[in-house]
Amino acid sequence: MAKLVILNQGMTGRTFEITLERTTVGRVEDNNFCIADGSVSSHHAEILLKGTDISVKDLGSTNGTFIAGEKISESVLKAGQILRFGQVELRIDDGTPVVASSTPPPASNAAPAPASNPAKKQDATMVIQRGVSLTELEQGGSRPANFNSNTAFSKKKSKINLYFIVGGIVIGIIIIGLIIVLLGKVHGGPQ
Numbered sequence: 325m326a327k328l329v330i331l332n333q334g335m336t337g338r339t340f341e342i343t344l345e346r347t348t349v350g351r352v353e354d355n356n357f358c359i360a361d362g363s364v365s366s367h368h369a370e371i372l373l374k375g376t377d378i379s380v381k382d383l384g385s386t387n388g389t390f391i392a393g394e395k396i397s398e399s400v401l402k403a404g405q406i407l408r409f410g411q412v413e414l415r416i417d418d419g420t421p422v423v424a425s426s427t428p429p430p431a432s433n434a435a436p437a438p439a440s441n442p443a444k445k446q447d448a449t450m451v452i453q454r455g456v457s458l459t460e461l462e463q464g465g466s467r468p469a470n471f472n473s474n475t476a477f478s479k480k481k482s483k484i485n486l487y488f489i490v491g492g493i494v495i496g497i498i499i500i501g502l503i504i505v506l507l508g509k510v511h512g513g514p515q
Contacts, residue, residue, distance in 0.1 A: 326378055327417035328357065328371075328407070335359075339417065342378060347371040349409060350383075363387050363410025371401075378416065380407060387411070 330338040340347075340357040348355040350367040359368075365385035372379045381398040382389035387410035391399050401407060407414045 326373075326403070328414045329417050330359070331406070331413040331415060332361075332411070335361075335412070342371055342373055345373050347373070348383075359409065359412050361410060361412050364412055365410070368409045385409070 326342045328340045328342065330336065344356060347357055347370060348367060349357045349359065349364075349369045349371060351360060351362075351364045352358065352366045355367065357371075365383070365387070367383050368385040369380055369382050369389045372381065378401045379398060380389060380391070380396070380401050382396065388395050390396065390408040391401060392405055393408075401416055403416045405416060407416070
């Protein structure tokens, strides 16, 4: 039987044997193959077993499904090919040793797909940022006009702290007054 083998460090060598005609892959536990990674959608893709052919179908995932670096919506998977769900790389086990991926996979430029089933819970998939474009690099260090304003970092005034300070001072004065009155009665009281 064919197996999917995860190549990412930290999950290297984790496998899933493809035995069902339809195998669901995603981040949540109701999938046949659960991959707990923020870049994998809750219901990311399905793997279809048709005789000896294995195909993979993206289920409208946020970060896409890729075979050999090419984004796919549905495609046949051949032994040894690298399959990627979000940032998690896998390959079909064809008997060669597993090697951990030393570099992270390239980020996806895919926009989030609309929800296909409104009854589903809101997906909390981490969207992979695409990075900086060449035009943004050429603009260099341009800053927004209000970049140097300290409004976001200004000290907040708290009335509660003021009330505690004033209350503490009042209580302190009362205690000092009571001590003076008591000492006056002890030392200079009626004789």
